[in-house]
Amino acid sequence: MKKRLLCLLLILLVFPVYAFSDGREGTSNYLYTLHREPVAAPPAYTLAYSLTARDYPDMDGLDGMVDAYVTEDAVYILCAKRLVVLNHDLSFRCMVKTVTGEDGTGTDLDACSGITVTVDGDIYITQSEKSRILHLNPDYTLKRIMERPVIVGYENVKYRPTKMVVDNAGRLYVISKGMYEGILELNADGSFTRFFGVNEVKFTPWQLLWRVFSTREQRARQSLWLPSDFTNLCIDQDGFLFATLLGSEQETVKRLNAKGENIIKVPTQQPYPSGDLWVNQSGFGIPTGPSQFIAVDTNDCGVYICLDSTRSRVFAYNEDHSLLFVFGGPGDREGYFRNPVDIAFIGDNILVLDALAQSIEIFSPTLYGQALMNAVRSQYRYGYETAAEYWQETLLYNHNFNLAYSGIGRMLLRSGRYEEAMEYLKKGEDRVYYDKAYEKVRTATMRRYFVPAVAAAAAILILILVLRLIFRKKKDRNPEDRPSAPVPRWSPAWFRETFLGFPFRLLLRPFKRFDEMKFERRGSYLFAFTVLFLESLTAVMSYVYTGFLINYNDIYRVNSLYLALTVLFPVGLFVLGNWCVTTLLDGKGRLGEIFQVTMYAIFPMCLLQLLGLLLSNVLVLDEMVIVTALTAIGGVLFFVYLFIGLAVVHEYGFGRCIGCLLLTLLAMMVLVFILMLLFALVSDVVDFVTVLSKELMLKFF
Amino acid sequence: MKANRLLYAVLSGLLVLFSVLCGACAEDVPGWEDGFILAARSEKRAMLFQPDTLKVRLVDLETEKTWDSCVMEGKQGNKTIKNMQKSALLATFITNAQNATTTTYDSYSKSLQTGTCTWEMIEKGVEIHFTIGDDTFIVDDLPKGIRADKYQRLLDGAGWSSNDKKKFTENYRAVKIAGLDHEYMIRIKDDSLSALLIKQVHEIIFSSGIYTQEDMEEDNAAVNYERVYLPELHVTLRFVLDGDDLLAVIPCDQVTFTEGNEVTVLELLPYFLSADTSQEGFILVPDGCGAIMQLNNQKAAVTAYSMPVYGKDALVNASTYVSPRQDVALPVYGIKRSDSAMLAIIEKGAELAVISASVSGRSDEFNRIDTSFTLRDVENVSLAGNESVTSPRYCDDVYQGEIVMRYRWLTDETSSYLDMARVYREYLLSRGLLTEKARDAEAPFFMEVLGAVRKDAFFLGVPYSSSVQATTISQAQSIYDAARETGIRNIRLLYAGLFNGGIKNAALSRLRLDKGMGSENELTALSEALEKNGDRLYPGVFLARAYSNRGFNPLTQASRKHDGEPAQAYRFGEPVLKHARTDHPGYYISPYHLEEYIQKTLSQFERLKLKGLHPYDLGNTPTGDFKRRENLSRISAIPTFESALEKVKEPYSLVLETPLLYALRYADGATDLPSGDNGFAITDASIPFLQWVLDGSMPYSSTSWNTESYLGMESHLLFAMESLSAPRFTFSWQDPLLFAHTGDMDYMGYFSVQYSQALETAAAMYREYSDFYRKVYTASPARHDIVSATLRRVVWDNGVTLYLNYGKTSAELDGVSVPALGYVVREEASP
Incomplete structure (x- = not known):
């Protein structure tokens, strides 16, 4: 019996047996049209396999998962009380529960909330309820403990670092829960520099009007209008910070430049990347309200994925903030999540941590998803020709996909096939480029028909003049000035x-x-x-x-x-x-x-x-x-x-x-x-x- | 009730005596233990019965293996669980009619232990009469009023201690009630009496013999008080040995209850199909095409399995979100333990059944699977105009027939799920629920062609309801010819969207071809052209649904929900998980009108001289009608659906979409069968159980391969070979972008259907499948192994072995290298 068990575990290690997926599980398969209407889409990502602590004999549990971080060669899974390090194929590397400092004293991992790993392999772990950040060496020994930085004027506000990232210059960006002034930017030595990317409070005119008319007591009872809290952040390959926000604000994800300004700008007709565009405010037994992003990650071709905690969905956008695909949803079936907490790219695969199911869910692209990602990647690298080929492939799987039509249309436009380009750009609702193609086509048409058209017009004009000359005498020239004879009603x-x-x-x-x-x-x-x-x-x-x-x-x-x-x-x-x-x-x-x-x-x-x-x-x-x-x-x-x-x-x-x-x-x-x-x-x-x-x-x- | 206890005891005693006399020969049955009596015996099996525990033990006379109906010595679990383990059934009933709160009583602690059950021997079995109820005292076990003279007599003559007197007097005080001859002492503290105090006072009053139950009844009547009784249910359960099978039968007409305590759910033999942690094997659940759960798979943290047979009743809680899932088509499940396997077949009452399964480590050490029967499906219906006020409603038409569970025992140690499928198929054949039909010599091919759909058109900017044609009849002919050209044979052409508004058709009682599709003569010609080649045309139609008000009156002809509104075929929209808005709601045609409607429709179809028909809905989603005063439950509506199918079957050969068990015998083909399970976390792997059952009775296919082409054709092909499902492709002549702006996600979801792009692939896939089909079409699968998550092996009884690799990397098995997403066929001379 024991031997069998051992065998079983070995098999589990090699193939995750208990997560067989036939890939037919389609979850949240839709996109939005420009009119914010949902439109069917095939699944771009399906569950490849899911892993739990059962699949790792050396691990004693995956309870309290909070964060994941993927580096070049490793996947770090942070739980409240342990750090699990996996290889890219999700095989087990090691588990850390206690870190030892240089002086040999051990510090238990506890109340961990966020993790980030620098290019040098240094690991930062935030412990929000302990108001500190642990800085570990690549060999998981403790380098230093970073306590609360001195922030003049905020001595009374509790310091609760939940998530953080480190940029290439070694600056630390820390989200402290309850500090509404923005993300804390710290120097490498841990000293405070400035607040970064503050979320401005916005009011609707209606709110303001209401406020004016309410009494002092009513105002006192109304909740404070505080800026939204940041929930998570990541750093993209261009060094910009992606941050997700909690709150009723429209902009639930932001890309921040060095000045802390949001540089996500979308054309007027395109919706802001804010998850579901069509939401219900009421409903029995189903989630309500707008999407709330709680995690974000980017990959090497400008694609960023956001995790919506309201409906447990993952939304992916390209560098132009167009929606690429959606997957996930609430539930305990394959491809659904019970309480997802973090997401990360592993190559083209996507990892989702489900804290309630205590499982690591790995999604891999379907043929459609792969074609889509390839197209986006080629486009990102200015390989428009190859991109168009991949877009063409994408269209074979999903004929409802605007982005693919416009991608092909733009390529056709570049290669001078204007009429075809027009057709695709129209299907893709890409008005700006359609305009360019149309202009070319129109000019060509005009050039071709200008001479005959002018000739025809001249001929008609001459004909009219001649006819007028002939019939002139028969008609009164200006009937208006004479007293008009009454015409019978209903006559021509x-x-x-x-x-x-x-x-x-x-x-x-x-x-x-x-x-x-x-x-x-x-x-x-x-x-x-x-x-x-x-x-x-x-x-x-x-x-x-x-x-x-x-x-x-x-x-x-x-x-x-x-x-x-x-x-x-x-x-x-x-x-x-x-x-x-x-x-x-x-x-x-x-x-x-x-x-x-x-x-x-x-x-x-x-x-x-x-x-x-x-x-x-x-x-x-x-x-x-x-x-x-x-x-x-x-x-x-x-x-x-x-x-x-x-x-x-x-x-x-x-x-x-x-x-x-x-x-x-x-x-x-x-x-x-x-x-x-x-x-x-x-x-x-x-x-x-x-x-x-x-x-x-x-x-x- | 308490008075009856003595009677029960005496009766049971007598019965034990009787049974010991007739069970004298039980001792030579293997597996006999003290306390058991022989209830029935057949050639191969014996049924032992233990009156003390009501346990039934099935004995195989050949191998001397035994199988018990309940677990008396469970180790883990709390008191409730332990009671459940020992119970033959669990009854859930309404305790509060206002908000329909329910309570569940188990038969062990609420009947057997209280001594309120009796049993008798019947032919080939034993019948148990359960009186299920609580035996605790309630305040109404005390008299509401006591006549003053009796009261005084009690105080004087009973010889109570001063303490007793105090307790007594504190709870009864003198009140003169107007209009009565006597003065009465009235009980005052109705709500504040503790259970203990009630018991004590009861003891004080009745122990002396001065005051009797009769006195109490008399006094209660005198003060005009109607006492409240605790809920009490009567359920009869019969165990019968039918041939080699054990039957468990509940006659529903004999289920009685105290007023206001309607029985909602009966869970039968919760631990009959169970296995503790020491066992090895699996549980078979009819989820999707079939799924297995390994025993002790350690998934204690995930949600237990629970699925209603034939899907959720469309009329109950119609607007509550459920994620889209495959309905349970076959009411059957099983468990494999180390030494043998048990197959449970729901013979009668399947429409009420909910199959639940869980694994060890959740509440106790047992992996188990069982069925609950929902006699009354309660829905809280909100009142018009006020959503927050609800009142519980259930269908008046409560099932009065028998609930029959058949347990077929596979005593062989090596019994697999394939054997279970075979045994179940044999059962269905013997019952006439399935007919045998040899496989076609040529591999079948299901070709769906999309016709018209509703789409708005504009006149001077004003939209009006119109339709667009994806494939006209002459184009369909061209696609068919092209398909023949590529070598595809044995085609079943399913033509969707020919009539009355397109794919989701309106009522067909006035049949007309959709405008722009072509003429009726063309259609007849197409049908004849196909027949000439041995193929057949199956126009796809909704026969029990109308997707429009045109020619259909929802108020009188549609099935109604509890709130009186006509029910609609909901589709839950993805973004908001509410039902999607639609301009063309799909009404279920009420079973009251179905027969007439089918009659009319069929007479309209006659002029087209067709040979086949592809009804989308008659074989699934059976619905009742909750029209006020004329409630018809789903289980009572099934015969209507059966007779409708019978009628349609007479002139036409039928290809049914996802047919449920009741429809199988009318089908000449089945499409859209699930090709996997529903992906519940608790199940471990899916197996083509449904396909194995249907194999040899009709050709079948899964959903279209090309509309799910994002998975890769290979994975479809692999599953098709594993389950011997025919390829199915969907074609459209026009670019599917035609379906945009139809306001229907179903139409928008026809991906990769343009025939000019898809036909080539279809032909290639058909050739590949056909090559394999020819090798095995005379054989049947003898062994099926799930080697790993992605690797499978199927051995056919003519020596063909099929290795399947669903994984993305190549793998080695039995010395054979199987390429990624590929297969290897090895042929050996049959032994």
């Missing part, structure tokens, strides 16, 4: 006049035409409603059809009714408000006239918007200013025409008209207020009726 001529003649003439001579509108009833309700419809439709269409380069909308989550209401509601409100005001102020305009005036005034804006919509699909980013300009001009035109129109129909002077507009605004606000009251009331009634009808339905069906 009437339509032409209603939809093309009058509205455009109005643009040229607004005073005259608005006057005609009022006194000759030239305005058309049909046209007004058509414009209203067109403007609503423009709002709907511009959400969906605006050119890709400036359209960041998630078009599949469009609410057309809402978009249409953004036009209909203000128009209705304005017309009603204006009518209310002007009725009281001797305005001569009737409700119908106000409505017509508004719609005729919107008409040019609507046209310009449609033009802008068209142009946004053909212009490059640099020219998009044209679209903006068109919209702006449209707005100004709208205001000018509206002003003139109102002045005419109400027979107001300039000053009176301004005043009436201001009062209209006020009236609109009052209307909104009344509507809100009404809405609250109606929604209560609706709620009641729904619940009642539902209960009745459920009872009788």
Whole structure:
């Protein structure tokens, strides 16, 4: 029996038998789109094997694991009361429970919280509850004990060093729990230099407003607004510090430069690397709230991984802070964690310490993950060609991966295959580079078609001129100045006049035409409603059809009714408000006239918007200013025409008209207020009726 | 209750006498000990019964091996555990109806020790009647009121000490109650009496004989008091020797209980399948495709194994998160000890069963596995409008049939899990739950083709519900032709997304091909073209689910949950672990309407002249309906599902997706079988148990290889060879990016399916698999060894040995070098 046991243990040592994984265990397999929507992704990392104290005969336990540190040739696992050193293949090297100083006195490892190893092999172990740092030689003997440094002004704050790193210059960066001023930077001799990377307290306007209105007692009872506490840190190969933060702050991981500033900057549309972008605030038996990063590690190609303690997940980002993959999750099955405390890269493998399961979990990349990492690595080393090949391979496994599309697209762009590049860059939603590719393609197209296009235009122009010459005599030149004969309604001529003649003439001579509108009833309700419809439709269409380069909308989550209401509601409100005001102020305009005036005034804006919509699909980013300009001009035109129109129909002077507009605004606000009251009331009634009808339905069906 | 104890004792005594008389011949049974009587005997086995402990001992007459039903001399564990070890069953019942708190009583300390169980000999066995309850005194064992004259008589005549008198008088004081003829002394301290004091006062009152139980009843009635009784349950357990098997039977209609103490769970024979630390062997759990736990694997710190058979009831706690896992398809498990193995088959009541297993070192020195039967699955339902107020609900339709556990003993010392699979398969064949069918001469190939899915389209910026086609019918024909060209044969073409809205189809009672897929004639032609080559077309459809309101009224036709809402086929979204939002909820068609719906659907299908059908759901996720006043539990709904399958089976050959046991006999093929276990920390290795059981009855496959291509085709191939699963590939004509923005993670998860990229690999894999298949398709696996975590060996009875290396480095085994993620086939002349 004993022999068998021994055999078993030997086998265990060679193959971790009790952690057989068929790799099919997919956990947290998703990524996020630019719209912060989750999208399915194949697992990039799966559990290769997991190790517990059972697998190491020379070890008496792995309880109280707190930290891991990986060097060139060894893996250091720190538990509260012991230090375990493993080789890179996770075979056992040694275990340290007591360290001896030069004078021969032994110090027990106890209450350890963090470990870091320098390039020379020196080991630093922080003991937070003992307020000190142990400095060991590479042979695990004690070099010195670093007690609390002198920090003037902070004598009353407890010194609790939880984690630390050492940079190449020998400076020590120590996180002391409860010291909100930042990370402690110490000299090699242990003396205090400065606080580093302080987290500023940020308030939302709402918080501030609330604060202003609360009484002194309430304020006293509110919790202090303290800066966030740092939880963990690591140093990347460029010498920058990665630090994770606890707290409600958005930036839960920071990359700090020598001045202690966060240098993680993401483009406006890209989410900050903060773990889950879509979280639940409530739920029964499931974790809630945003991700809380408690550990971070980087590898040689700018990839950094963060451990989220809320949902026990590992998030990996590349140097541009795009999400690469996610794995893990809460649970006690293969690939899930019960209480993960630290993560580290071992080559391309990832080690996760699970303190509750007391296990060391080793994740290795799947074929997909390997291709992905290779691509990232090549890209990091400027090997764009090879990167593109790896991206292509990645796409075979995951067609939902934006980064791969844009990676290939950029390579194609560089090699001058612009049309293909456009296709990939569009799939990758990489607008900046898409713009470049598109510009090239457009220029080429223009070059090819410029001459024929100009020739064709000239030909058409000449044709028109000739035709005009021929038909000139038959038509009256300027029907506008003559008293027009009444045209029958619904005849083609009437339509032409209603939809093309009058509205455009109005643009040229607004005073005259608005006057005609009022006194000759030239305005058309049909046209007004058509414009209203067109403007609503423009709002709907511009959400969906605006050119890709400036359209960041998630078009599949469009609410057309809402978009249409953004036009209909203000128009209705304005017309009603204006009518209310002007009725009281001797305005001569009737409700119908106000409505017509508004719609005729919107008409040019609507046209310009449609033009802008068209142009946004053909212009490059640099020219998009044209679209903006068109919209702006449209707005100004709208205001000018509206002003003139109102002045005419109400027979107001300039000053009176301004005043009436201001009062209209006020009236609109009052209307909104009344509507809100009404809405609250109606929604209560609706709620009641729904619940009642539902209960009745459920009872009788 | 206490009064009955004497009766029980007398009865038991008589029975012992009787049994000793008839058990006189027990002594010549091997394994007989004092106190045992022979309960039944068959040709090979004998069943001994020990009335003192209610222990049943199974004896193999040939080898003289024995197997006991409970453990009387456990060394470790606290009192509760020790009682459990000695118990035949554990009953959990409701103690507080308001919040559904429950308590568990074991039959040893709450019935046997209190002397409240009786037993009788029946044909081929023994029947035990348990009265399970607490025998401690409660305050209601004392009279609520005592008539003043009796009270005085007690005080005067009982001859109590002054101390006794004080205790008595302090607890009863005089109160004149209006409208009564007499004055009564009323008990005042109902809540503050300690158990000890109650016992003492009880003793004082009743010991003298002046005041009797009858007096108490009379007085309680007079003061209008209804006494409360402690919970008391009655459960009958039968042990029967059926042939060579031992049956444990609980007739559920005979389970009775005191009011308000509904029995929720019955755990049967908790230590029957157990082994202490001295034993070597394994426990077989039907997790995923099958998993084994080594005895004494030292995983005391991890969570014990517990999985409901046939998965969680979809109607109960529907919105509570469970991580996605494979359901238990076969209600069977087993244990291998040093000297023999025991296979436990849940014969009846599997739908209620939860299989639990744990290893030594957790609560005691035993590795064990057993079943609990959930008679009432209680859910705390929140009231509409107020989430925090809940009330417990369970299905009214409580199972009234029998719970039957069959224990089949494999007395051979060398019994392996492969033997267990063989024995179980024999059992299923004999019961008609599985039919025998020779393997195809040509290796089968499951080819899934993706058709249409719902996706919004836009008109002038306004979205409307439309669909996109990944593969039209004519494109499917081209893919099929191309596949034939590459040499793939024996194809089962599973065509997903043909009808009514695509892959997740709406109700099919008005069947129409999805727009843009092609014409019905084309489909018929495709089917005929396949038949000509000996292949078959299986359109994939949801037959018990409707993913839309169109042509379907959820209010009347869908299964309802306890809160009255129609249940939905939830998919738990990964980021938030809540069910994902969806524009097209999947409703379960209520079993009340299923038959009619299937009838209608089938008549619609007739015009297509198809030969095969691939229902995604009839073979799994059976659901009841908790419609108010008409509750139907899952176990009662299963016959509906069976008859639905029967109906569909008549005109069509069926390929079922992840079929559960009840559906196996209707299947002509099975896909998406799990290819591993669920990865619980407590299990040690997965084995293709499910596949071994199905082998020889139908071709089967795991999930598509290419949608999980990130694992490498090799690992799929290795598992396919180990389990003889056919290759399965999914193809789409279009770029799968087509499925983006469908708002459905399932669609987005069709990775690496573009046929132009995947067909080549598929053909290569098929060739490789086919080569191996030809070598073994007439043989059956004779031995299976898990040499190490990554190294396995399968020996077939025609002399073919297969070495599999799932590891990333090459390995040596039996002098054979097996490459990384590779295999070696060694053929020997059969002996």
